[in-house]
Amino acid sequence: MRLSMLLRAIPVVSLLLATAVVSAQTEQTLTIKHAQGETQIQKQPQTVAVLGWSTLDTMAKLGIEAQGIPSSALVPPMLKQYADNRFVKVGTLFEPDYEALKNLNPDLIILGRRSAGQYNEVAKYGPTLDLTPNPSDMLGSVVRNTEILGQIFDRQSQAKELTEKLQSSAKELQVLSADKGTGLTLLTSGGKMSAFGIGTRFGMIHDVFGITPAITDLKVGRHGQAVSYEFLLEANPDWLFVMDRDAAIGRDGVAAQQMMNNELVKATTAGAKGQIVYLEPVSWYLLDNSGLGVMQENIDRLLKAFAK
Known part of the structure; x- marks a missing residue:
């Protein structure tokens, strides 16, 4: 009798466990809207490739470091930390290095204005976002991209503080x-x-x-x-x-x-x-x-x- 009751309970327990797993997975993923659609990514990705200096600049202000970066003869002085050889070069600002991306196996790839045209091919190598700013709304684009990165990397409070300061300074300048x-x-x-x-x-x-x-x-x-x-x-x-x-x-x-x-x-x-x-x-x-x-x-x- 008791065994029968336990056996009948197994499907219920299995269902509860499955539901818990799905819920946990959902809590660990985000669907991000960007310039080329929507992409589902995991929160706080551990391996990130970025083909755009402006995104790396924003990430640096939020205390986030990428693992894959552009190959460039000139590393911007405000991003001099990326001159270190420990970072993987995953292509130029215009042309991704697909072999390097494959070897890096990133959890997240972020493209910028110069690399955005390669989105469809790059997306084959990992979840990809195009954070190209809208030239008609540059301030809004910077604020949105900062908020997106804050959400992905659990830096919402820092993103809020910094974007509020930016918008306040812009109004002062206006x-x-x-x-x-x-x-x-x-x-x-x-x-x-x-x-x-x-x-x-x-x-x-x-x-x-x-x-x-x-x-x-x-x-x-x-x-x-x-x-x-x-x-x-x-x-x-x-x-x-x-x-x-x-x-x-x-x-x-x-x-x-x-x-x-x-x-x-x-x-x-x-x-x-x-x-x-x-x-x-x-x-x-x-x-x-x-x-x-x-x-x-x-x-x-x-x-x-x-x-x-």
Whole structure:
């Protein structure tokens, strides 16, 4: 009789155990929405490969370390810890190394803007997220990506504190920039100049930081609009924000400061008033100013520039 009752109870116990296992598995997984869909991943993954410096910057601010990183001749100075050979190189910023990914066998792979086009192939090697920021909502993208990483790695409180500070600083900059006049963002490279406006990769000068654009109809594209010194004189911005691509990638070239040492530039309001701001090239160009740490630092730099 007793044996019969025990045997009848076994399916019930088995069901309860199975339910408990499924529940535990569910509690240990997350479904993350990202730029290319939804991906189910495990919480607090132990082996993480990242093909994007901006995500590594955000992770560093949250106290998280990746195991797989981009192979690059230049490691951004704010991420100098990744110059150590103990980290596995899993490809360039553009091209994943699939053999390296296979050997690393990551629990999570995170792509950025330059590697996002390889998403479908990369996803075969592990759960993959595309955290490419939206160029029309850079601040919102940085906040969301920080929150996602905080959720994955159980750093929600740190993410909340840091994103609240970032948003507060951005609002402070918007207020301060409201009466500073117009601005124009330039990228110098190989002795040439390109201008970037609203909705571009460097458009956050206007979209996020609130600086009135000197020109509203600039070409929207990855490489901006090629411009001349005569164009700068005609646009006559109150402020020039200049970044040096050659310096960002460690290539010899005509320095941005040298290019701005020009009579036509000096004739602009920005040149005449000494209102030329040289943006930190690595964080703006290599990281698109889209990491939590670099965005906060660059907002702080602009606050100081405008406070003078």
